[in-house]
Amino acid sequence: MWRRASQGVATTSAATPQGDNQPEKMAVVALAGSPNVGKSAVFNLLTGLSQHVGNWPGKTVERKTGTCRHDGKTLEIVDLPGTYSLTANSVEEQLARDYLIKEQPDVVAAILSAANLERNLYLLAELLELPSPVVVGLNMMDVAESQGLRVEADVLQAALGVPVVPMVATRGQGLRELLDAVDRVVAGSFPSRAKRPDLGKQLEELIGQVEQPIGSDAPAPYPRHWLALKLLEGDREVTDLVRAHLPEERWKEIEALLRRHEDAVVAIASARYDWIERMVRAALTRPRVGAISLTERLDRAATHLYAGPAILLGLLGLIFWLTYRVATPLVEVLDAGVGAGADLLRATLGDAPPWLVGLLADGILGGVGATLALLPILVVFFLAMGFLEDVGYVARAAFVADRFMHRMGLHGKSFLPLFLGFGCNVPAVLGTRIVDSERARLLTILLAPLVPCTARLAVLMFFTGALFGSSAPLVAWGLVACSLVALGLSGALLNRLLFRGDRPAFIMELPLYHLPDWRTVGLVVWQRLLAFVVRAGTVILLVSVVVWALATLPGGEIEGSYLAELGRFLAPLGALMGLDWRMMVALLTSFVAKENTIATLAILTGSQEETLAAALPQMLSATAAVAFLVTQMLFVPCVATVAAIRQETRSWRWTGFSLVYLSALAFAAGIAVYQAAGLLRLGV
Amino acid sequence: MASQQSEDYLEAIDRLEERGELVTTSALARERGVSAPSVTEMLRRLSEQGLVAYEQRKGVSLTAEGRRLAASVVRRHRLWERFLHDVLGLRWDRVDDEACKLEHATSPEVERRLARALGNVDTCPHGHAIPGAGPETSRESTVPLSELEPARLARIVSVREGEAELLRRLGSLGIRPGAIVRVEDEGDPADSLVLRVANRRQSLERDLASHVAAKPLSPEEAKAEADGPVSISDLVPGEAGVVRELLAGRTFVARCLALGFTPGTQVRMIQNPGHGPVIVLVRDTRVALGRGEAQKIRVVRVVRKEEADVEAS
Numbered sequence: 001m002w003r004r005a006s007q008g009v010a011t012t013s014a015a016t017p018q019g020d021n022q023p024e025k026m027a028v029v030a031l032a033g034s035p036n037v038g039k040s041a042v043f044n045l046l047t048g049l050s051q052h053v054g055n056w057p058g059k060t061v062e063r064k065t066g067t068c069r070h071d072g073k074t075l076e077i078v079d080l081p082g083t084y085s086l087t088a089n090s091v092e093e094q095l096a097r098d099y100l101i102k103e104q105p106d107v108v109a110a111i112l113s114a115a116n117l118e119r120n121l122y123l124l125a126e127l128l129e130l131p132s133p134v135v136v137g138l139n140m141m142d143v144a145e146s147q148g149l150r151v152e153a154d155v156l157q158a159a160l161g162v163p164v165v166p167m168v169a170t171r172g173q174g175l176r177e178l179l180d181a182v183d184r185v186v187a188g189s190f191p192s193r194a195k196r197p198d199l200g201k202q203l204e205e206l207i208g209q210v211e212q213p214i215g216s217d218a219p220a221p222y223p224r225h226w227l228a229l230k231l232l233e234g235d236r237e238v239t240d241l242v243r244a245h246l247p248e249e250r251w252k253e254i255e256a257l258l259r260r261h262e263d264a265v266v267a268i269a270s271a272r273y274d275w276i277e278r279m280v281r282a283a284l285t286r287p288r289v290g291a292i293s294l295t296e297r298l299d300r301a302a303t304h305l306y307a308g309p310a311i312l313l314g315l316l317g318l319i320f321w322l323t324y325r326v327a328t329p330l331v332e333v334l335d336a337g338v339g340a341g342a343d344l345l346r347a348t349l350g351d352a353p354p355w356l357v358g359l360l361a362d363g364i365l366g367g368v369g370a371t372l373a374l375l376p377i378l379v380v381f382f383l384a385m386g387f388l389e390d391v392g393y394v395a396r397a398a399f400v401a402d403r404f405m406h407r408m409g410l411h412g413k414s415f416l417p418l419f420l421g422f423g424c425n426v427p428a429v430l431g432t433r434i435v436d437s438e439r440a441r442l443l444t445i446l447l448a449p450l451v452p453c454t455a456r457l458a459v460l461m462f463f464t465g466a467l468f469g470s471s472a473p474l475v476a477w478g479l480v481a482c483s484l485v486a487l488g489l490s491g492a493l494l495n496r497l498l499f500r501g502d503r504p505a506f507i508m509e510l511p512l513y514h515l516p517d518w519r520t521v522g523l524v525v526w527q528r529l530l531a532f533v534v535r536a537g538t539v540i541l542l543v544s545v546v547v548w549a550l551a552t553l554p555g556g557e558i559e560g561s562y563l564a565e566l567g568r569f570l571a572p573l574g575a576l577m578g579l580d581w582r583m584m585v586a587l588l589t590s591f592v593a594k595e596n597t598i599a600t601l602a603i604l605t606g607s608q609e610e611t612l613a614a615a616l617p618q619m620l621s622a623t624a625a626v627a628f629l630v631t632q633m634l635f636v637p638c639v640a641t642v643a644a645i646r647q648e649t650r651s652w653r654w655t656g657f658s659l660v661y662l663s664a665l666a667f668a669a670g671i672a673v674y675q676a677a678g679l680l681r682l683g684v
Numbered sequence: 685m686a687s688q689q690s691e692d693y694l695e696a697i698d699r700l701e702e703r704g705e706l707v708t709t710s711a712l713a714r715e716r717g718v719s720a721p722s723v724t725e726m727l728r729r730l731s732e733q734g735l736v737a738y739e740q741r742k743g744v745s746l747t748a749e750g751r752r753l754a755a756s757v758v759r760r761h762r763l764w765e766r767f768l769h770d771v772l773g774l775r776w777d778r779v780d781d782e783a784c785k786l787e788h789a790t791s792p793e794v795e796r797r798l799a800r801a802l803g804n805v806d807t808c809p810h811g812h813a814i815p816g817a818g819p820e821t822s823r824e825s826t827v828p829l830s831e832l833e834p835a836r837l838a839r840i841v842s843v844r845e846g847e848a849e850l851l852r853r854l855g856s857l858g859i860r861p862g863a864i865v866r867v868e869d870e871g872d873p874a875d876s877l878v879l880r881v882a883n884r885r886q887s888l889e890r891d892l893a894s895h896v897a898a899k900p901l902s903p904e905e906a907k908a909e910a911d912g913p914v915s916i917s918d919l920v921p922g923e924a925g926v927v928r929e930l931l932a933g934r935t936f937v938a939r940c941l942a943l944g945f946t947p948g949t950q951v952r953m954i955q956n957p958g959h960g961p962v963i964v965l966v967r968d969t970r971v972a973l974g975r976g977e978a979q980k981i982r983v984v985r986v987v988r989k990e991e992a993d994v995e996a997s
Contacts, residue, residue: 084939084942084943085938085941085942087938087942089935089938089939115968116967116968116969117968118944118967118968119943119944119967119968119969122942122944123942147968149968155801159771198773233938234934234938236934265934265937265938265941266930266937266941266946266947269941269942269946270946270947270948273944273946273949277770278770278771278773281770281771281801281802281803282767282771282801282802283801284803285800285803286803295970296954299954299955299963299970303955303963303972305957305960395972398972399961399963399972402960402961402972402974403960403961406974412961412972412974505933505935505936505939505974505976505977506961506972506973506974506976506977507936507939507940507943507971507972507973507974507977508971508972509943509969509970509971509972510963510969510970510971510972512970
């Protein structure tokens, strides 16, 4: 129930009462907040499995929405991208504010961290400039307490004039109260009205001066005061918008004002922080100086000049170890299951035409098996990444990585998407959006496919497991290292050749360490896994079938198939690497999905995966196997990654460049390894 | 509990003492804005209560009990001034009068809550120490601005409250506690000074300047100030600096500002190995900065308090 009547008549109504006339309309609540405030935990708790993960229109930034039942009403929750401010410096900031201005949600729930109250209130100061009423969820009260900070929510509420609800989202505390506050604001029964942050007389006068030439011609949903403010802050998007909207001479007037007050951006930020200091004055009690926090102690090691990189590498090693220990046995169980399924299928379909049995048992089930075999590995990787991200370590990894990343013209921030690349190259390419500079982003995108993704690693592990016995982890580790060296060299080379000079700004918050919220980690794992299965379920299956068809048609024999012809055509190139046409075909089909290498070989050799493992040592010498794996690791990424590259670069030229560069690199490296080994008389 | 009137007198005596003036009947009459005979009458009553001692030559002084009561009322007064100024946003020339009314009606519990709500404050908006809130600023180390040697850098410690006109004038010149000033030269008319405050030359009448207490900077502080801004990356771990300016790049400046690097903000270096990125603490947040970025944020070194004090003594 909306509790509008019982709360008494509001003297100064905070919001226009809604829902009375249209009881059907679902109230929309936008979740806003900076990164590292536990906003996703709040979103996950509110929406659970009702959430829908998509993209913002025309953008590659994740858009999460969901619904939530509260007191018999359904609320629609929109999770805005995490931002520190609302000036269009990044796509996230632009998306968040466009949504707030154009869609005007019924309530904005600003999730702030009590542990970084001042800095978090900066975003609130910006939110209060916009038309939607605001409710503050003061999250991480426990973290603040552990830092020795005492924050009194009711005092803050009195100062701000908006509801302030203390929360510990990771323990599920405060969510009901947050929704109650949302209800009250939607119903217009919250008694006080938020004041726009007072920026001081001088600035307000200046804003008034800028507002004047805009007059009544402010472009549609934009509040005039806000436009003036953003013009003074030098916001490019707003500048272009207003310039396009106003008659020439009035724009000239504004331009002259802006030129005279070029440093207004600093004055405005300072004024906001002055306002914030007044607001937190009564609500925040600071700790005694001298206490050393857990974060400080952990960071002494995690960001240490020498210990930091060691810890980073150690953690990566631990993830690999976990994959071998936990995931590999599961993969074997799944493989056996798929094998048994294929046998069962053959037995039941005894009388069916041979092509149908082949299609089902080899084409389809082979593809399904290849997909399933990857799931345990993905779970381990996603869990590990989610865990490191949630406890706050990933930012330290970026800090540690900056030392060597900047040699490639990249900054530590690029490390994050590249790091994600170990899970899958697609999120790595999409994740490059956090890199501020366009050029560094492009470079990161071009380098991302060189990070061995889970699928490549799975192939790598399958081959090394089949061919190198007990030294498999060592060979695998060496090949991963080889990929990373290729990545480093490519970075330095491409940076030198293509974008000499420009370096992106490396400025990044190091969040306080905190206990992971397993629900958030779990949901992230689930979503990523689901996305993978959906993709794998379609693409991999399709490719399995197509490859089976190519390998079967026209005559029914693999040796005479179209695929074999293509493979034989490429055989001279393969010979330089010690590879026969089947290996070349396997490599080619990896373009559609990396894990297809195994599925293809399984089909081409007419075996299941476990029998393939047994058959491999007869097919490949150790040297040829290494050459193949080197090529496989550096070869063009899967088609999904290529699509992501096209989407992010918005250019077929760069996408094409990426494909050509990676193919050349892969074949050159493969040939070099095989020929060098031959010259040195290594291997068989 | 002393009456409101007694509290006002005790406060006035304390204020005169703090300024280093001889507390006479006439000085008190001037301070309180009443006639000399009523002051005499009141002093007699306070003396009977054992709160003040009066000697013809030495003037009025507070007894131990009187001093305790005076400190209590001064504390309430200055806490209220802080609250009115910081939380309610009243101008600094308005808070004295308002606090005078509130101080008497403040129960010990409200006083406690007020102090807690304000956090770690140790002075009123005019720079006077709040009794019981921190170390007293020793008057010996400060000099009236009117007597500051030319060319010597000094930090404003406090300004005399009570005269709204004076406070408005000083405020408009940027003369507030914490501001760094230098006497450029004796003014053209001999009764005024030319000061450099916040990089602007200002002229101030000598008699107004005598109401401002300043503390000359220690050689380290003066050096940090004279060196002007340095890059954040020049700070060593543990060292602090106050942000002065942000160089270059609209996007970068906007990002810095949103993260709290606004001019006047104190930042502390946490980790700086001499190459590669650094970690600084700004507004309770640890922020990693690439070296190039750290070079674009210019700060003035803050000389650690104990060092400055050792230097000064």
